Amino acid sequence: MKIALLESLGISEESLERLAASLKKDGHDFSSFPRSDDRDENISRLSGVDVAMIANMPLPGEVIAGADSLKMISVAFTGYDHVDMKVCTERGVAVSNCAGYSTDSVAELALGLSVAVCRNILPCDRAVRDGSTKAGLLGNEIAGKTVGIVGTGAIGCKVAKIFRVLGCSVLAYSRTERDELKELGVSYVTLEELMVSSDIVSIHVPCNDETVGLIGEEKLAMMKPSAILINTARGPIVDNDRLAEALTSGRLSGAGIDVFDMEPPIPKDYPLLKAPNCVLTPHVAFATPEALEKRAIMAFDNVFAWISGSPRNLVY
The missing domain is CATH 3.40.50.720 (NAD(P)-binding Rossmann-like Domain)
Structure with a gap:
């Protein structure tokens, strides 16, 4: 599987490497990118990608539709209204969230x-x-x-x-x-x-x-x-x-x-x-080190669960 993280999860590089290591150990390809709001850039980043990981960056329908291999989106957030669920439904893209982390x-x-x-x-x-x-x-x-x-x-x-x-x-x-x-x-x-x-x-x-x-x-x-x-x-x-x-x-x-x-x-x-x-306050309610660490773990666990055929926290 090819997995791409499209924005920072607000955790340390050490924590991210530790979480990604388990995916790599199982033979999966993991890449992470700084956030971009450019449609074409995100479509390019998702080329050939099976699983996209985001936090609260918008993921519009044209980006999802342009990601030819996309099968699952792991949203490291409680809300998922920033993801075009209509297009996900049409294309059969599974979506999970991290309710409870914050x-x-x-x-x-x-x-x-x-x-x-x-x-x-x-x-x-x-x-x-x-x-x-x-x-x-x-x-x-x-x-x-x-x-x-x-x-x-x-x-x-x-x-x-x-x-x-x-x-x-x-x-x-x-x-x-x-x-x-x-x-x-x-x-x-x-x-x-x-x-x-x-x-x-x-x-x-x-x-x-x-x-x-x-x-x-x-x-x-x-x-x-x-x-x-x-x-x-x-x-x-x-x-x-x-x-x-x-x-x-x-x-x-x-x-x-x-x-x-x-x-x-x-x-x-x-x-x-x-x-x-x-x-x-500037949309900071969810943003504590404790909560961000917890949601990163949940977001990766959701990917592991989906890959293993036992998906959880699915909203679609």
Whole structure:
């Protein structure tokens, strides 16, 4: 088999060599490349390749269709909306992902963004550096608040458990209800009830045709003026233009956003950049050394499993 890694997995060269060594030992050809967004370059790199490995670089249909030998794509990421699944389906290309590698890291950032917004951490930092005081910067406690979790997959479950430990009431909206959360006192409700009742809303659903624009003007208008929105999932799930308007007009108290309509860098005129009480991070929720090492191992294990005829973590 010929395997090509089309971008860095964010691990050391030593770790990459160790993982690739097992493939080479079994007689497979392994190559790695720096990321390129050039279509023709990627088609060339995939010439004769059986297995492509990527993280979050887009893999459009024309590249997949141009890869004459491609049979499998190992996505070192939880989401796979950056891969043209329609073309993969048409051509019979198997696709696996690495769901679960970043559960802790994403959940921790969701909490961190919530604390940063509720306690005015960034304005407080600036105040100290500017020789000012806490005047006008008193924040709100999270304990005792109602937190709404939109999507209770592995990450949503982890976030719900964290907020329960902090003494919050937790509401959840999800396609699948989890008994483990119900046993902790989490109540499953409609999305509308969650938006109306929550002090903090945290988004944890995948990006697909059903969830793009899920949190738009209508849902944002349902939220309490004192509420905050946290999104560490995917940018297009939230209408960030409408979110910026809600923050600017005071219809919403604050937001913590790690994902946008595009990958950072963000254009200078992006509305959220000027919205008040909005803490922004550059799609970093998944990016810890621990998580990146874990996902690299999973991505290679998915390749081994597929080659051995016992594929796992397949999304197609």
